[in-house]
Amino acid sequence: MKDKMFRRSLVAASVTALLALSSPASANSAAGSIYGKATTGTEITYKNTKTGVSRTITVNDTGRFNMNSIAPGTYVVSDNLGNKQEVTVVIGTGAFVSLADAPERLSVVGSRITSIDTSSVESSAVFTSEEIAKLPMARNSVAVALLAPGAIQGGDAFDRNLPSFGGSSIAENGYYIDGMDVTNLRTMLSFASVPQDAIAQTQVKTGGYSAEYGRSLGGVINVVTKSGNNDWEFGGSAYYTPDALRASGKDVRLLDIDANGDVYDTLDTSNQYDSLDEIAYNVFGGGAIIEDSLFFFANIEGKNKQRDNYSKDSSYEYSNTTPNYLAKLDWFITDNHSLRFTHINNVEEYDRTNYFNDFDDDGNPIVGKHGEQTGKFTYEEGGTVNILAYTGHLTDNITFNAMFGKLENTYLKVPNLPGDECPAVYDTTPGQNWVPIGCWNKPGQFYITDQVEDKDERESMKFDVDWVLGDHSLRFGYDSQQYDSTSPGTNPSGGVYYRYATAYAGNNNTINGVVLPEGTEAVRVRLHETQTATFGVENTAWYIEDNWQLNDDMLVYLGVRSESFNNMDGNGKTFVESSNLIAPRLGFSWDVNGDSSAKLFTTLGRSYIPVTANTNIRSTRVENYNQSWYLLPDGRKTDGTEAPVTIGDIIGEPIIDNQVPQPERIADKNLTPMYQDEFIIGYQQFLTDDWSAGAKFTAKALQNGMDDFCGHDGFTNWAADNGYDNFDPNSMAGCMLINPGEDITIAMDLENDGNLTSVTTPNSYHGLPEYKRDYYGLELTADKAMSNGWKASFSYVLSRTYGNAEGYVNSSLAQEDPGATQDFDHQNFMHGSEGYLPTDRTHQFKAFGLYEITEELLVSANISLVSGIPMSCQGFVKTDDMLTGDGTTGYDAPNFSRYGASSFYCMNDDGQQELSERGDEGRTPWLFNADLGLSYSPMWAEGLNLKATVFNVFNNQEATTFDQVNDYEQGSTAISPNYLKASSYQSPRYVQISAHYSF
16 A cells, blocks of 8 residues: 555656646746755756756755746756656646655656646646647647636637637637737737747646736636757658548528518528638757757748638638748856747738629529639738747846747738729618629728728836745746737728618618608718727736745645736827736645645635727727718719719718717726636545546636726716706717726716816616626546556536626627627616626536557547537617606617617517517537547658548537527517528538658
């Protein structure tokens, strides 16, 4: 029994060395650490087996040692008594070493158990490039992140490949490369990328992370790139994804209503004719410029991506042959001082041609071949990342880290095309189904953009100090980010947008709320202009934390982080400022048996998320919006523009929303950025020498949600109740940033004389509920380390995400507006909003692993099964109760009549608006996916690996999103024939063939 326990402790030590995640050694985001026990007063030396880099310290009188900020790699740790141990250091990780009374040598052999780490309070896992290369994985960091329990694929409604962690939206994650935060602060919906073959390790944090990390409510994906070593190594790889081995996708077909009110079938999105043929190839090399001191690594990724895409009215083809690359220098100046420089280029250039479909004799689009060419151009997106980092071991116990980074990212910009001088025109008369007409560059160039760079620029700096003080491992630091987003202004093509419609049975002879004689022709005229400007974001933070080794078995974690956010308008004037937002973090880890065979841990913490640059752009840019419906007495012009010959009498109420913002009118004076409180408790244990299991419970509660509010009648009623009879709601900003459910303090022109007064209006005038999002999850895991030729990881998560708002995006409406979604625009949008949220997948099963058939042949699998998300009924918001204090229609009713069908009020069969509840319409289907891989590494060709991967091997194509819009048209009692019809499906089966060779 004693021998068995000893062997178990050796396995545990090996696992801890590989996967300790936030140890008392305070490993930072781009490096790891080594800590452990040794005889007091002995000298401890670690030496990298590949680079020769080494450092020596003296063990303090506690018998413990901590060595921080160590580059990932394999190390031999030895003392001057002749004891030694080999460990592997990974990012954000403390590798445990015991040289005190060492009875035998330990050697880590690359087994991986993700669950047990008795020295950590975090919930995270590290995946090495060697491990990922053996699994059937897509070549991106999101695919790696989705291996973590509780991480689900999000963004289906947006056609985005982004993860959701623990009930958070896809716009609430953090992304890091070599220690630099590279999250897109404009939208939080993208991040700087790096060639996948240049990534050495990926850390995925799903909760409980330390005070060093902030500005995220979801997960953190942290990657470190490859480096050179003393042995020069070269090689290359190729990845071919042939269209010939791709299954056909499912078309999306929808229904429409003709002039007689009859329903007919029409193509909406064509997928079966789409094609994608892609090859990516990498060349890499690295080694020592100066042995044991200066190392170089570079990876160049080329590609040839050819895509054809078809929709109901148009199609396009594009090619991308742009190379991306990474270059990296690591200079170990002395044993105690080092510099690291990383340069990444991820510019993507596309050659694109747009086409307008041909139509058959029956007026149906001919899909599967390109029709009339409507534009040919080249555009690019992406940019560069530069990171310079310094590490200085000032004493045995004090380490200083500094990082400076600069990021540039340009968004795709379509040049002015032929037809841009023509007005944008759509025909929505019966039977036309939104057909684009006229001489404009239809349908891909609706908005004409100012020809300036649409780009983001970021400058970051970060300083950290690690100080080992007896049983305490202290870490404190400061970081600062300056983020500038330049957003070009826009206008509709030709400066104006026309939409033709006719009163007919399908819309109950109603246009813009007015019943007209059947057959009456009308035109909607919309003028919508935004102006170019640069919007700034400044985020700063300081933090301090202590990993306190209370005794041999108990680690106590104490941390606090202070966040400050400053958001500026296009003139550089602050409109949102929050300083010293305190986020405490607490936790403990108990080594139950004292031998790393069982662990009980818990964490309690708070995290804030910044106000994005998108909020600056949406809330403070100069924007003019005017829309009216008119009779069409003389038809359309015959000069090719299809513009109205003349404009007749106005129909219904116009919408006028001209925004020339002043900062004090835009944001609540007491605005608090969104934050979240999180509690985790878990238990993990070894079952055998190579099996471990764990259980974890997580609870998260979103606090002080932030969003924009666009209602004005509450302010009008408050002004009237307080004797301000001259108040005009048009003097206020169109929308204001608030904390829903709280009283609103904002500047108002009470006397309509241009003088602003700070006023607090009680929430009772606005009727908004508090922002609510709660997550509860039970996670069960089982992991088998590599033995008997196979390894595997299994997880099951039972969870609930409940509330009245998803977060920084609204998946139900496919709205990508962090901090400015529609949710709290008016209290009527929140009626019926409480329920299970779009990130709620009750059941999640995952399994991945590999099996060695022979020494040369390896089979691998990655399998997931997840339950569906809730569906709701969406209709036009109820406006007949939007009244001012005197009972008349005020500002809000006509303003909100322009919104689409996006509330929980739905038209019933009797033609009446009826309030539904979120999630009333059941759930989407379960999604099953299985990816399989087969790898061949011939012994006769050392360094060569051939691999075939089949994604979605069973070609499951269940629906992933559904049309949840019930109401057919504003002002009509008709119900949409497409209600609850599938609008997208799982990607079909495809195959990737790859080859990798190094020498």
